[in-house]
Amino acid sequence: MKQKFGKNERLCDPRLIGKLFKRGSSDVQTFYLFPFRVLYIYDKENPPSFPQVLFSVSKKQFKKAVDRNLIRRRCREAYRLNKQSLVTSPPESRPSYIAFLYLAKEITTYDVIEPAMKQTLKKLGKVPPALLKSQTDNS
């Protein structure tokens, strides 16, 4: 399995991003696992061939662009190297659009970010029971 991370795996559509960050929307599922808050959406109608992902680092928390770039690059690498389980699962049973929000107060090393990303992905891989039920009903 190649560990590539091309444009089609990144979330670029402003409408989808707006949908993800819309407050109180019932479509958006969310959980917190240090240092990430994760927002994600299941698109059952026409799921993309790859899950689309974005990483966000708060400008309020990190004033300097250099720091934000560093954190975002580390997160991206962690996702790129550990995404196999998510990608290989069938498109209908995985989140289609995911946003990772980095919420820690200080810059963490890759040794911290990578295990956290593994845990997060593991949690994302589990299909929530509510969705599972609706899928069986449909089929």
Next chain:
RNA sequence: GGAAUAAGCUGUUCUACCGCCGCGGCCUUGUGCCGGGGAGGAAAGUCCGGGCAGCGCAGAGUGCCGUACUUCCUAACGGGAAGGCAGCAGGACAGAGAUGACCGGCUGACAGCAAGUGCCACAGAAAAUUAAACCGCCUGGCAUGUUUUUUAUGUGUGAGGUAAGGGUGAAAAGGUGGAGUAAGAGACCACCGCCUGUUUGGGUAACCAACGGGGCACGGUAAACCUUACGGGCUGAAAGAUCAAAUAGGUGUUAGUUUGCGGGGCUACUCGUCUCCGUUCUGAAAAAGAGCAUUAACACGGGUAGAUCGUUAGAGGUUUCGGGCGACCGGAAUCCUGGAUAAAUGGUAGAAGUCCUGUAUCGAUGCAAAUCGGUUUGGGAGACAGAAUCCGGCUUACAGGCUUAUUUUUUUU
């Protein structure tokens, strides 16, 4: 040799694995392979100025905003260069000294309060008017004391003169000296200062120098209003240009349907179907035509999402020649050097080198303490900081290294 300050330059390197974004080539046309490229001196702050784009625009004045010694450089600037003036500290020279002129350095919103208006607390007699008499100084008058009357002199009181002295203040209406006077005073004189003139000399100019004239009318504040001179349209790449899916919607043409709506009939009743009439306008007319509605096809125009351009070859870099004190300008040769857009230029691991520091050991100097250098082995540091339309500046941040200058200190000769 050390330290400090200022200015300029530089801003670690290599390897492995896995990636990201452009470009070129190849084919088997695909998450393909190969090649080559990919952050800065400030990319930062967004403080000035321009290019570029759109909109606006008869001319003049006023207002508003900005700039402010001079000349030059520049596309332009509030930037830069050179010069002038003022201030500050320093050096060396002359001199007994005061001081003088010279040298380089640093600093200066450095036009105008002698156009007008305003303000100047407290203190002080008085804060800008033809200044002003608190103490003081001087001259008379009166009263009174001392002294033998005169003379001289003390005290008190009131009048006049006086800006030299004291006192207040950040600042008291030219300064110093002389002469003069009852005491004083630019009332007079010398020098300095100030104002002013010159078809005088130097300089493009700011300005400097020289020679005259004027007793002198000048407090501070323009980062107070203001005056003078010069400059300034507004917006800002989310500018702007082109293409334009699906769905919806607009206009037109052609063709079709009279379906739709209301009422009546048919039917045991409901729905449906069928049938008849009516329904907007023209028209005498349910003759005919047009319209409304609706379906289909075609065409046209606008335009959302999105895409492309704008967008990286430029007031471009490097070398060199010539001009200029310099900023800079001109010629020639040569090079192509980020172009992303929810935003690439990386992540991880290892090694080397640099600096700081500790251990052990060797060598040199030394009585020693210690200093210097080499080897070994640990630990730490590696700054400031990430292009978002592009340039020229300014400002701010910056570990370590290199160069230059100045100051200071130490050692040797």
